[in-house]
Amino acid sequence: MSLPRSSRSLIPRVSRRCYSSAPSPRAKLNLPIDYKSTPLLHHTPSSLSSVPDFPAAATSKRLNLFQAINSALRTALSTSDKVMLFGEDVAFGGVFRCSMDLQTEFGSERVFNTPLTEQGIAGFAIGAAAEGMKPVAEIQFADYVFPAFDQIVNEAAKFRYREGGTGINVGGLVVRMPCGAVGHGALYHSQSPEALFAHVPGVRVVMPRSPAQAKGLLLSSIFEHNDPVIFMEPKILYRAAVEHVPNEYYTIPLSKAEVIKPGKDLTIISYGQPLYLCSSAISAIEKTMKGVSIELIDLRTIYPWDRQTVIDSVRKTGRAVVVHESMINYGVGAEVAATLQEGAFLRLEAPVKRVAGWSTHTGLSYEQFILPDVARIYDAIKQTLEY
Amino acid sequence: MSSRALLLRSWRATRSSPRAVTPLLTGSARRWGSSISQRPGSDRVLFPGAVNSKFTTEMSFLKGSDLPAIPTYRVIDSDGELVDKSRGPPDVSDEEVLTWYKNMLTVSIMDVVMFEAQRQGRLSFYMVSAGEEGIAVGSAAALTPDDVVFAQYREAAVFQQRGFTLKNFMGQLFANCNDTGKGRNMPVHYGQNYPRMHTISSPLATQIPQAAGAAYALKMQDLQDPNRERRIVACYFGEGAASEGDFHAALNIAATRSCPVVFICRNNGFAISTPTLEQYRGDGIASRGVGYGIDTIRVDGNDVFAVNEAMKEARRRALSDGGRPVLIEAMSYRVSHHSTSDDSFAYRARVEVEDWKRRDNPIIRLRKWLENKGLWNEDLEQETRDSMRKAVLKEFSEAEREKKPPLREAFTDVYEELTEEAKAQMKELKRILETYPDEYDLRPYKDGAKGLD
Numbered sequence: 128m129s130l131p132r133s134s135r136s137l138i139p140r141v142s143r144r145c146y147s148s149a150p151s152p153r154a155k156l157n158l159p160i161d162y163k164s165t166p167l168l169h170h171t172p173s174s175l176s177s178v179p180d181f182p183a184a185a186t187s188k189r190l191n192l193f194q195a196i197n198s199a200l201r202t203a204l205s206t207s208d209k210v211m212l213f214g215e216d217v218a219f220g221g222v223f224r225c226s227m228d229l230q231t232e233f234g235s236e237r238v239f240n241t242p243l244t245e246q247g248i249a250g251f252a253i254g255a256a257a258e259g260m261k262p263v264a265e266i267q268f269a270d271y272v273f274p275a276f277d278q279i280v281n282e283a284a285k286f287r288y289r290e291g292g293t294g295i296n297v298g299g300l301v302v303r304m305p306c307g308a309v310g311h312g313a314l315y316h317s318q319s320p321e322a323l324f325a326h327v328p329g330v331r332v333v334m335p336r337s338p339a340q341a342k343g344l345l346l347s348s349i350f351e352h353n354d355p356v357i358f359m360e361p362k363i364l365y366r367a368a369v370e371h372v373p374n375e376y377y378t379i380p381l382s383k384a385e386v387i388k389p390g391k392d393l394t395i396i397s398y399g400q401p402l403y404l405c406s407s408a409i410s411a412i413e414k415t416m417k418g419v420s421i422e423l424i425d426l427r428t429i430y431p432w433d434r435q436t437v438i439d440s441v442r443k444t445g446r447a448v449v450v451h452e453s454m455i456n457y458g459v460g461a462e463v464a465a466t467l468q469e470g471a472f473l474r475l476e477a478p479v480k481r482v483a484g485w486s487t488h489t490g491l492s493y494e495q496f497i498l499p500d501v502a503r504i505y506d507a508i509k510q511t512l513e514y
Numbered sequence: 515m516s517s518r519a520l521l522l523r524s525w526r527a528t529r530s531s532p533r534a535v536t537p538l539l540t541g542s543a544r545r546w547g548s549s550i551s552q553r554p555g556s557d558r559v560l561f562p563g564a565v566n567s568k569f570t571t572e573m574s575f576l577k578g579s580d581l582p583a584i585p586t587y588r589v590i591d592s593d594g595e596l597v598d599k600s601r602g603p604p605d606v607s608d609e610e611v612l613t614w615y616k617n618m619l620t621v622s623i624m625d626v627v628m629f630e631a632q633r634q635g636r637l638s639f640y641m642v643s644a645g646e647e648g649i650a651v652g653s654a655a656a657l658t659p660d661d662v663v664f665a666q667y668r669e670a671a672v673f674q675q676r677g678f679t680l681k682n683f684m685g686q687l688f689a690n691c692n693d694t695g696k697g698r699n700m701p702v703h704y705g706q707n708y709p710r711m712h713t714i715s716s717p718l719a720t721q722i723p724q725a726a727g728a729a730y731a732l733k734m735q736d737l738q739d740p741n742r743e744r745r746i747v748a749c750y751f752g753e754g755a756a757s758e759g760d761f762h763a764a765l766n767i768a769a770t771r772s773c774p775v776v777f778i779c780r781n782n783g784f785a786i787s788t789p790t791l792e793q794y795r796g797d798g799i800a801s802r803g804v805g806y807g808i809d810t811i812r813v814d815g816n817d818v819f820a821v822n823e824a825m826k827e828a829r830r831r832a833l834s835d836g837g838r839p840v841l842i843e844a845m846s847y848r849v850s851h852h853s854t855s856d857d858s859f860a861y862r863a864r865v866e867v868e869d870w871k872r873r874d875n876p877i878i879r880l881r882k883w884l885e886n887k888g889l890w891n892e893d894l895e896q897e898t899r900d901s902m903r904k905a906v907l908k909e910f911s912e913a914e915r916e917k918k919p920p921l922r923e924a925f926t927d928v929y930e931e932l933t934e935e936a937k938a939q940m941k942e943l944k945r946i947l948e949t950y951p952d953e954y955d956l957r958p959y960k961d962g963a964k965g966l967d
Contacts, residue, residue: 153952219787219861240792242757243718243785271717274759311638313700315716456935485925485939490698491638492689492959493924496943502953503946 156411156501160367160403167387167406168337168370175371180343180385185373193365195338195372196225196303199345200263202376204233207261209299210349212238214248214265222267223305223365249275253283253297253355261299261349269306269359270315276323283355284329298353301345305362306334307400307452308498313491319399319453324357325430325462331381332429334359334399339372343379344427351378361400384433386440390422393446393511396437396463398426401450401499408504412512419512429459437463438470445476446514448507452498455483477514480507584800586812586845589819592874594882604819608889614655614675614818615884616898618647618877621671623902624680625850627910628687628701632854636914637687639701645816645849647671648876649780650750652821653842656829657748659709662728664721665750667702667714668780672750676709680905684913691916691960696923718751719758722777725749726768726839729775733837744833747775748825753843754785756799765806768839774832776825777803777841780815782848787861803841815846816876819883849875918958920965940966 150158162168169175172187190198203210212226212233218240220227230238241248245266252264266272272279279302287296308317324332331354335341341360348356387402388409395405402425409421422440426432441447447467449460460481467479482499489497553560559567589604591597604611625642632640643650650671657663657676665672670683685692687701694705695713705713715721729747736744755761756779768775779799783790796802803810809831813824821844828840847870851858858867884890921943925936932940947954947963956962 149955151953151955154954155952156950157953215785216787218792222786222856240788242793243754243788244757244759246759247757273717311700313698313703316700455939485943486933486935487925487928487939488698490696490924491700492697492918493921496921496947496954497924500953502950506946506949 156408156505157495158407158501160407162367162369162403165403165406167403168368169339170370172371175339175373180377180379181339181373182375182377185375185377187371187373189369190338190372191364191366191369192335192338192341192360193224195342196345196360197227197229198372198374199342200226200229201232202342203261203263203346203349204229204237206350206376208237209259209261210237210263211255211260212263212265213241213251214303215241215243215267217241217265221265223362225303225360225365226265245271245273245275246278249278249302250282252300252302253278253286256297256300256355257286257295261301263301263303263349266302266304268316268362269304269320270318272302272304272320275302279324279330279355279357280327284327286329286355288329296353297355299349300355301348301358302356303345303358303360305365306359307361307363308489308494309363310494311491312489313494314488317489317494319359319451321357321359321429321451322453322458325432325459330354331356331431332359333357333381333427334361334429335427336361336399336402336425337364337368338370340379340425340427342372343377344381346376347378347381352381356381359399363400379427382428382431382433384427384436385425386422386436387425388421388423390420390444392419392421392444393448393508394422394424394437394440394444395448395450395504395508396424396426397450398429398459399452401452401504404499404501404504405450407501408508411501411505412508416509416512421508426459432462434466434470438467441467441471441479442474445471445474446511447471447475447479448482448504448511449479450482450499450504450507451484453484454486455481456486458483477511480511482507578796578801581797583797584810584812584843586814587820587824588814588817589823590817590879590883592816592879594879594884594886604823606819606822608887610655611880611884612889614651615877615880615890616902617651617674618671618818618880619898620680620902620906621647621650621674622877623899624670624683624906627903627906629850629854631910632701637701639854640687641667641702641853642850643668643670645870645875646780646782646846648818648880649778649815649821649844649846651675652818653748653750653776653778653825653844655822656825657709658743658745660743660745661709661829662732662745662747663709663711663750664725664728664747665711665714666718666721666752666755666780667716668752668782669750670702670704672748673704673706673711676706676711678704678706678711680909681913682706684909685916688913688916689918690913691919692913693919696927697919698923718755719760719764722749722751722755722758722761722764723767725775725777726764726771726773729768729773729832729837729839730771733772733774744774746829746832747773748778749775750778750780752785753779753781753783753790753799754788754793756802757785757793762802765803765808765839765841769807772835772837773839774837775839776828776832777808777839778825779841779843780846781843782815782846784848784852784858784862786852786856787858789862798843798845800841800843803843808839808841810841810843812843812845815844816874816879818876818880846876917960920960921956921963922966 217226218230248264252262255262306319335344449463464479628640650669654672654675689697703714725747732745800810800812813820944966
């Protein structure tokens with residue numbers, strides 16, 4: 128759209144974005160995440176080969192999260208004719224570009240647009256999975272998954288249980304959705320409803336933290352498990368997080384947490400984008416409190432979750448902080464804290480602390496105050512260490 | 515117990531349950547007033563689900579494509595001339611038409627300025643309504659101030675037509691202290707108490723069944739108070755949203771409960787990238803109204819008079835015979851990108867869009883009509899555009915400088931009163947802000963950290 132010259136000259140240009148929460152000029156903790164240097168991403172091919180999850184001697188390419196999802200989907204579509212990909216605006220590449228070029232490569236029978244109906248998309252996917260296909264359904268935003276809640280909670284999750292002796296199940300069904308805040312999504316483009324799905328036995332809930340993790344976890348969701356999977360992609364990472372991703376097929380097991388960074392004094396348990404905030408808070412605290420080392424665990428699968436890895440870690444460190452973006456009330460942190468209270472009670476040196484979104488909605492102007500940030504995580508670590 | 519005995523027992527249980535005992539069933543073989551039975555020798559079906567269907571020996575499947583497409587009502591053509599010379603001119607005063615024109619123009623000028631402002635990073639998001647101003651203004655002009663509106667997100671001109679000021683628009687767009695939404699919603703999610711237009715909600719189609727329920731509430735209240743003017747609900751949505759389950763639920767429940775609601779579908783051809791061919795296969799959205807037993811019309815959305823006349827008649831019908839829903843499908847073309855987050859040239863040809871812009875648009879069409887009548891000319895156009903642009907920019911810069919609401923508004927209104935938990939969280943947030951003052955820029959917020967008290 129062209130703008131008449133007169134008004135162009137009337138709105139003077141400004142250099143910074145004034146609408147979103149710009150960092151405070153004096154901030155030392157709440158700085159924008161530097162994805163180019165964060166230790167959470169594989170900046171070189173050599174760092175990939177040191178991780179057992181990845182195929183040995185694989186070639187790799189630097190991809191951001193949406194490209195890694197695209198690569199996983201392309202790999203899945205070429206691996207099996209049973210894989211189908213559909214959702215709103217999927218044909219032209221998707222609003223976040225995850226399905227770019229896939230319709231051209233695999234045809235409109237397997238990669239296609241659906242009408243605008245989340246309950247229809249989920250139900251359609253469940254039916255296709257029940258009859259032997261591997262449907263990967265895209266919900267445009269996690270905020271818009273709720274019309275599909277009935278299909279997911281009452282149908283997908285209960286399918287195998289209800290069918291019982293017929294043995295029919297909806298394995299291979301994956302419902303993908305972008306989730307999480309970006310700083311200006313407000314009430315309906317920010318939500319992370321993983322706890323709502325994690326309350327429902329029968330669906331697996333997965334949230335990757337990075338491009339290479341996403342590809343392995345997504346392929347695992349499609350091929351390695353016969354359970355329906357809710358696959359939540361932190362949309363702020365689609366473009367921001369770039370790392371080396373193996374070119375070939377590989378999987379990362381579901382329901383297996385990963386100790387990203389070992390430590391001896393305190394365990395942070397998190398998943399998705401807040402891991403980057405945790406990592407920044409850890410390096411700040413390890414600088415200011417000499418000799419302290421913090422262990423960082425990525426749950427990767429939120430349910431059914433890897434309780435043993437978390438309990439083992441806290442039995443070792445004696446202190447735990449759980450960090451997630453969605454609201455604290457009845458959230459993942461409550462489940463983790465309760466499990467630790469049962470599984471590591473005698474080793475706990477301090478109460479398990481939760482840093483999470485406050486119990487409110489993500490009001491546009493207040494997002495940076497509602498969601499966890501580095502300062503709040505730093506403060507929680509400090510309080511827990513000094514308890 | 516045998517299965518037969520089980521069945522018998524459950525049958526007896528049903529028989530003896532209090533719900534089954536009604537006065538009508540206790541006497542002789544009396545019938546319910548609404549009961550339907552098949553008369554011997556009848557030439558038509560009297561099943562409960564289809565009460566007047568003739569029997570036929572010819573097996574034929576109905577095919578929508580064999581039926582003629584539902585026609586599109588128009589009053590003026592793309593040259594701004596009355597199409598049917600035998601009818602009178604539109605029953606609207608010159609003064610009112612000029613107001614409509616200026617309202618459409620205001621929104622279109624605001625759209626250009628705000629779209630560019632978003633591109634400059636001045637606000638996070640914006641959606642223009644280019645090409646659809648006529649639907650909004652023409653329909654809203656047929657409403658009374660007491661009527662209630664549920665809109666989607668491309669109806670800024672409905673707000674403009676119903677008294678929303680530039681200050682209101684800019685306050686919302688910049689989420690400042692003047693925003694009735696208290697800085698919580700994304701841009702273009704306007705709301706107003708009176709004339710009532712419920713605050714826009716991003717999820718699609720959720721407002722449609724709500725509109726049916728709201729219309730039922732108005733109907734009940736107006737029945738209980740016969741002295742008050744009858745009111746309707748006007749509900750706006752796009753053809754994409756009409757694929758959601760909520761749309762179907764809404765039309766059906768509105769029909770069965772005879773709700774005074776007018777559903778206005780803006781069919782602009784695209785749901786983000788998805789063209790109508792991949793959205794539905796029937797004759798637009800209008801054909802569905804007929805299926806739900808709803809009076810339905812399709813109108814030319816570029817013709818503000820056609821929209822207005824259809825809406826006036828729809829409103830009259832909605833209030834007649836104790837109330838009933840009406841569906842208007844207004845045809846247009848989304849000449850803009852879906853939003854500032856979208857680049858529509860990734861899925862449609864630029865030339866197609868330029869063609870549509872050139873061929874027809876509600877503002878140019880009304881301008882031609884006004885010029886044909888001698889009510890408008892190039893000088894007035896330039897003068898009006900200049901003063902509107904100045905007014906928009908003045909409110910723009912004032913709104914941009916205005917403080918954001920205090921931080922407590924992040925927590926208020928979740929419940930009627932702050933919960934004990936919310937109060938504890940506000941206290942904890944304040945402690946953080948005071949412990950780490952360098953980490954937060956509180957200058958944009960009214961009262962800074964004290965805004966949490």
